[in-house]
Amino acid sequence: MKATNRLEKIINLCFWLSASVIAGIFIIIIGYIAVKGFSVVNLDFIFTAPTRAGKEGGISTTIIGTVYLTAVALLFAVPLGVSTAIYLEEYARRKSRFARLVNLTAETLAGIPSIIFGLFGFVFFVIFLNLGWSILSGGMTLAIMILPTITRTAQEAILNVPHEYRENSLALGASKWQTISKITIPSAAPGIITGIILSIGRVVGETAAIILTAGSSLGMPLSLSDPVRTMAVHLYILALEGISLERAFGTAFVIVILIIIINYMAHLSLRRLSHLSS
Amino acid sequence: MANDVKIKSTDLKVFYHDFQALYEINMEIKENNVTALIGPSGCGKSTFLRSINRLNELIEGTSTKGQIYIDEIPLYDKDIDPVNLRKNVGMVFQQPSVFPMSIYDNVAYGPRIHGVKDKAILDEIVEKSLKAANLWNEVKDRIKSPATGMSGGQRQRLVMARVLAVEPQVILMDEPASALDPISTAKLEELISELKNSYTIVIVTHNMQQAARVSDYTGFFLNGALVEFNRTDELFVNPRDKRTEDYITGRFG
Ligand SMILES: Nc1ncnc2c1ncn2[C@@H]1O[C@H](COP(=O)(O)OP(=O)(O)O)[C@@H](O)[C@H]1O
Ligand SMILES: [Mg+2]
Numbered sequence: 001m002k003a004t005n006r007l008e009k010i011i012n013l014c015f016w017l018s019a020s021v022i023a024g025i026f027i028i029i030i031g032y033i034a035v036k037g038f039s040v041v042n043l044d045f046i047f048t049a050p051t052r053a054g055k056e057g058g059i060s061t062t063i064i065g066t067v068y069l070t071a072v073a074l075l076f077a078v079p080l081g082v083s084t085a086i087y088l089e090e091y092a093r094r095k096s097r098f099a100r101l102v103n104l105t106a107e108t109l110a111g112i113p114s115i116i117f118g119l120f121g122f123v124f125f126v127i128f129l130n131l132g133w134s135i136l137s138g139g140m141t142l143a144i145m146i147l148p149t150i151t152r153t154a155q156e157a158i159l160n161v162p163h164e165y166r167e168n169s170l171a172l173g174a175s176k177w178q179t180i181s182k183i184t185i186p187s188a189a190p191g192i193i194t195g196i197i198l199s200i201g202r203v204v205g206e207t208a209a210i211i212l213t214a215g216s217s218l219g220m221p222l223s224l225s226d227p228v229r230t231m232a233v234h235l236y237i238l239a240l241e242g243i244s245l246e247r248a249f250g251t252a253f254v255i256v257i258l259i260i261i262i263n264y265m266a267h268l269s270l271r272r273l274s275h276l277s278s
Numbered sequence: 279m280a281n282d283v284k285i286k287s288t289d290l291k292v293f294y295h296d297f298q299a300l301y302e303i304n305m306e307i308k309e310n311n312v313t314a315l316i317g318p319s320g321c322g323k324s325t326f327l328r329s330i331n332r333l334n335e336l337i338e339g340t341s342t343k344g345q346i347y348i349d350e351i352p353l354y355d356k357d358i359d360p361v362n363l364r365k366n367v368g369m370v371f372q373q374p375s376v377f378p379m380s381i382y383d384n385v386a387y388g389p390r391i392h393g394v395k396d397k398a399i400l401d402e403i404v405e406k407s408l409k410a411a412n413l414w415n416e417v418k419d420r421i422k423s424p425a426t427g428m429s430g431g432q433r434q435r436l437v438m439a440r441v442l443a444v445e446p447q448v449i450l451m452d453e454p455a456s457a458l459d460p461i462s463t464a465k466l467e468e469l470i471s472e473l474k475n476s477y478t479i480v481i482v483t484h485n486m487q488q489a490a491r492v493s494d495y496t497g498f499f500l501n502g503a504l505v506e507f508n509r510t511d512e513l514f515v516n517p518r519d520k521r522t523e524d525y526i527t528g529r530f531g
Contacts, residue, residue: 093338164375168437171333172388172444173365182391187378 030256037253040246046254050218054238059251061220065135065228066258068221069214070203072139073146074196080143081150082185082192088151089158090180110148114202117145118209126213133227138214145209146199153198157191158184190270197266201259207236231255284309284478285330285448289344292325292334299325301503302344307495312470312479314489314510317499317525323482326499327450330480331367332360348448365392368441369450373457374433376425381408381417384425384436388444403443411439412469431462438469449473451481455488467492486526490514498522 048058084102092099121141131137161184169179185192207230215227216237229237231251238248285307292300300322307313315323328334329342332353346353353363365388377384385404386394394400404421408414413435417428425436434454441449451470455463470479470492483489489496490510497507498519506513506522517523 162375164371164373165377167333167336168371168375168377168440169387170336170361171331171364171369171371172391172440173361174388174391175361178391182387183377 033249033252033256036246036249037251040250041253045250049220050234053241054218054234054243054247059231059234059247059254061218062229062231062234062251063254065214065221066204066230066232068135068228069138069142069210069230070200072135072224073142073203074199076140076143077147077150077199078196081147081195082154084151085154085158086180086185089155090176090184106148106151109144110152114145114206114209115212117141118212120144121209121213132225133213133215133217134225135214135221135228136224138210138228139224141209141213142203142206145206146202149199149202150192150195153195154188154192157188157195160191161187193266193270197263200262204230204255204259205232206230207232231258282309283307284348285480286347286350287326287329287344288347290326290329290346291343292322292329293341293343294337295339299502300329303504305497305504305507307478307480309478310474310476311494312474312481312492313495313497314493315480315482315497315499316484316486316489317505319484321499322502323499324452327369327452327480327482330448330450331364331369333364333369335360365444366446367448367450368444368446370434370437370441370452370454372453374430374437374454376428376433376436378424378426380422381425381428381436382421385439385443388440392444404439407439407443408436410442410473411435412465412472413439429462431458431465434458434462434466435469438466442473446477448478448480451479453482453484455483455485463488486514498525500525 045058046063047060049061050059051057084106088099088102092102118141121137121144125131125137125140126133129137165183165187166179169183170176174182210230210233214230216229216233217227218229218234219226221228231254235248235251235255238244238251283306285305287303287305287307290300290303291298303326315326317323325334330346330348330353334340334342342354344354348363348367352358377387379387382404385407386400389400389403394403405414405418408417408421413432416432417436425433428436434457455466458466467488470481473479474494481489481492493510495507496510496513498505498513498517498521500521506517506519508518513522514526517526
């Protein structure tokens with residue numbers, strides 16, 4: 001009895017330690033970035049454009065660049081990914097060869113390093129389609145990169161919608177599409193949104209694939225065919241080229257804040273959505 | 279009127295892939311009556327019920343032979359649209375599954391699907407259906423709150439209201455009381471007796487007292503076949519088949 005009790009305690013302690021280490025690392029990193037970044041971050045830093053390659057001025061154009069690229073990537077990837085998920089879960093016969101092929105592709109694509117998508121985007125969008133380094137090239141490349149995540153999380157979410165919902169809806173005389181659009185997708189929405197958040201995180205944190213396809217221009221983008229620099233790319237260049245470590249941390253701080261805001265907003269919308277189903 | 283045949287099944291056979299779940303079912307179900315289907319679990323009661331609103335065909339690998347008529351219209355004809363059919367044949371399942379939306383939206387779901395947009399009309403349908411399901415007084419003050427916060431018995435009556443809102447002619451019920459406590463069950467049975475004036479009701483139950491209490495006709499299924507079908511008072515007092523007698527006296531099942 002006593003021996004098992006002590007063993008239980010030790011095991012408990014081990015898990016507690018692992019959890020504390022994770023929390024500790026996280027707090028140290030965020031704290032360090034906050035302390036280092038805080039001195040440069042103010043409203044000016046956020047709202048003015050960088051000058052002298054980022055040595056002076058703020059990061060406004062890179063914030064805009066990040067938002068544009070993310071928006072374009074989501075605009076392509078969300079409708080495509082969610083429709084694919086609906087097709088696979090609701091229409092395709094589970095064992096059909098096509099469904100298995102699509103599933104396998106999505107699974108494989110999810111594990112491919114982003115730089116490979118970047119290389120493909122560079123050759124295909126930038127050079128072959130002659131779109132140049134641009135928001136469009138970068139956005140579409142990122143869309144391909146996040147497509148597997150969006151598709152697979154949406155599939156999972158749709159699969160988790162209780163079968164009884166569908167049966168009840170159909171038994172009330174709803175058509176298949178009415179059932180999907182009025183019952184299945186709304187019920188799956190929280191899961192679908194989670195996938196979108198994960199994807200936004202990946203886009204915001206991406207560098208190499210973006211440099212290859214959207215360039216790294218510090219100018220204010222005026223159209224989809226303009227090149228842009230995102231915050232993460234800016235941070236990377238500031239640090240790598242020794243332009244200003246201080247400003248690199250300032251940029252990092254803004255990225256972290258942005259991610260926290262996105263997560264928080266997503267959390268709120270999830271709460272609103274699941275409010276009814278809880 | 280009450281003796282008109284509403285639903286007629288002729289030589290109905292249902293297969294799940296190679297497995298035959300129903301053998302030549304012939305049955306005539308009378309209008310504005312309650313017909314109970316009894317029998318041990320796995321004997322095909324649900325399969326039969328689900329062939330009346332063609333819900334079986336949503337499962338991959340099912341096939342149906344023979345025919346079912348409602349008002350002499352053959353349901354398995356090529357030009358019958360099952361979506362249309364299901365507007366006329368409502369169904370209540372074993373587990374009351376309310377949609378994750380408000381009480382109001384649950385009841386309004388069917389009418390909205392079928393094109394009712396006017397808010398005043400929807401309000402009226404919702405109130406009427408909840409009243410008919412004996413639920414109105416309990417929920418009228420929180421009709422916009424989530425339906426998922428209701429008790430099991432209330433959920434089952436909400437599901438009833440949701441079905442009634444579509445104004446079907448036939449209501450199928452698959453063991454609707456099996457997840458309910460005795461008080462909720464009594465309320466549901468009372469509701470069934472009220473509804474039979476306006477609807478043709480087919481109810482699956484493995485509770486024989488319940489069948490005896492609520493139904494006018496009873497069919498006894500065994501191993502995919504309809505062993506006996508008769509007036510409920512006849513079948514329970516004077517079973518013609520030995521197997522029926524064994525079942526209702528509790529010798530198996
Ligand atoms: N989806 C299905 N696939 C294969 N067999 C099934 C399926 N549904 C029911 N069956 C089989 O058909 C028979 C009748 O089932 P069911 O109609 O559900 O019986 P009951 O409702 O009387 O309990 C059972 O043997 C059951 O195993
Ligand atoms: Mg059953």
